Amino acid sequence: MPVSSIASAQPRMLVLARESRGWRQGDVAKEMKALDGRDDSKISQAYVSRAESGKLIVSGERLDLFAHALGYPADLLTLDEGEVGAGPGLVHHRKKQALGAPELRRIHAVLNLTRVQLRGLLGDAPRVADLKIPHITVDDYTSPEDAARAVRNEWALPRGPLSSVVTTLEAAGGWVFSRSLIAPAVLDSGNESVPVDAVSSCPPGEDPIILLNEGTPGNRQRFTLAHELGHMVMHPVPHPDQEKQANRFAAEFLMPANDIRDALAGTIDLSRLLDLKEQWRVSMWALLRRAHTLSAISDWQYRTLAVEMSSLGYRTTEPVKLDAEKPFAVRAAVDKQLSQGRDIESLAQATLLRTEEFSRLYLDLNPLEHPNRPIRHLLPRSRHEQ
Incomplete structure (x- = not known):
């Protein structure tokens, strides 16, 4: 596992990454302990809570452990990002x-x-x-x-x-x-x-x-x-x-x-x-x-x-099914980048996603259906799905 020796996690990005997976703090701690593999590991729900509240610095091996557990590159967790919420960015x-x-x-x-x-x-x-x-x-x-x-x-x-x-x-x-x-x-x-x-x-x-x-x-x-x-x-x-x-x-x-x-x-x-x-x-x-x-x-x-x-049941199922409209602009932007010589790995790096997740979200590719692609990390499922 590579070590991010200089950068440290931004507390709010730890929260956003976790919440995007639908996980609780205890879920993150359990995944991190499993990846750490040490019997004397000090990782707990309280540790994750302190990290997310900014009461301790997360860097080096612990940063990489957080990233690996959450299924994101470590660079995402170090990003100082303005968040859209209530107010002008409603x-x-x-x-x-x-x-x-x-x-x-x-x-x-x-x-x-x-x-x-x-x-x-x-x-x-x-x-x-x-x-x-x-x-x-x-x-x-x-x-x-x-x-x-x-x-x-x-x-x-x-x-x-x-x-x-x-x-x-x-x-x-x-x-x-x-x-x-x-x-x-x-x-x-x-x-x-x-x-x-x-x-x-x-x-x-x-x-x-x-x-x-x-x-x-x-x-x-x-x-x-x-x-x-x-x-x-x-x-x-x-x-x-x-x-x-x-x-x-x-x-x-x-x-x-x-x-x-x-x-x-x-x-x-x-x-x-x-x-x-x-x-x-x-x-x-x-x-x-x-x-x-x-x-x-x-x-x-x-x-x-x-x-x-x-x-007649039309509250749930109406006669004549209308086809859903498909977005085009996002996929067109990806295809343009690929046509200009970029590869999937570099685009995943730019979007702060792991390659497999980028492929699924932006190219409709399932890594399990493309065995010739290197699979470095399969995204962990939510504990609620297991």
Whole structure:
């Protein structure tokens, strides 16, 4: 095991690395003791706690032991990194309020480390976007719907359904990553709150980042992405009604009132909602709520259709599965680096990842399926998964 003899760990990076794995301090201590292999090892949960609080210096062999246990290069743990959290670098997430604090901390840690990886990947060649994400203040005079219309106008988007929300976000300088955030739940589109489908941040001076939860149903994905865009446009600081505002923004951004009103004229039934779903590429539930919001149907019609859809099981599984949109910009950046002579090992080093994890996250490669690749370290699983 190589020894990092000069550098020492930054306490907050020890925390982020651990939380990104979904581990507790005791999990780290147990892994480190197993790797250390000495009967008289002094490593314990208390030792990890003191290291993370900055009460002791972690360097040399102990730094390498931490890195090996957590499955990251030691250079990551020594990084002095500004963290995105509350305030100007607010992290937004479309989630149920019941999500536990440990899960939420892991998701935020993954987002922060993704920011580190992106900077390492781009190096001195930041991406030049055709568009930019504007910041619009919502108040008594400007509604979320006004903000959505302003963004569509500024970006000169065509009327009607968008061909791709992912491509639109990437054209505006956003980076969309597909990441395993939490086990995706069933559709449940009848509810306003949903499991974590995405998390985003748009701190000043940095490119916007959206982490899209792997496995998010295509029926919900476009609305989720538009919801996150709404946060980045309207909420540079927290707002008590930000989730409702982001939902209103997303509905207008994906289904502009002036464009969809005619399509909602006449009889609205399940067959009509299904046709509109294939055209607008959003869930039947989103279309039903939109019809109600625009007064295309009465309260009684809304409740009747909602009961009918629920009785048919459409809360969890709607007819006609929509294909999920795929991000392109991140993979294109990796492919460009590879085409210019970089190799996977050097890109992994630049992004402060081990080669195997970089391959899995950025090239969709499983090291176990590519036996010709050297496997230096297989990532440890969470104790909860064992």
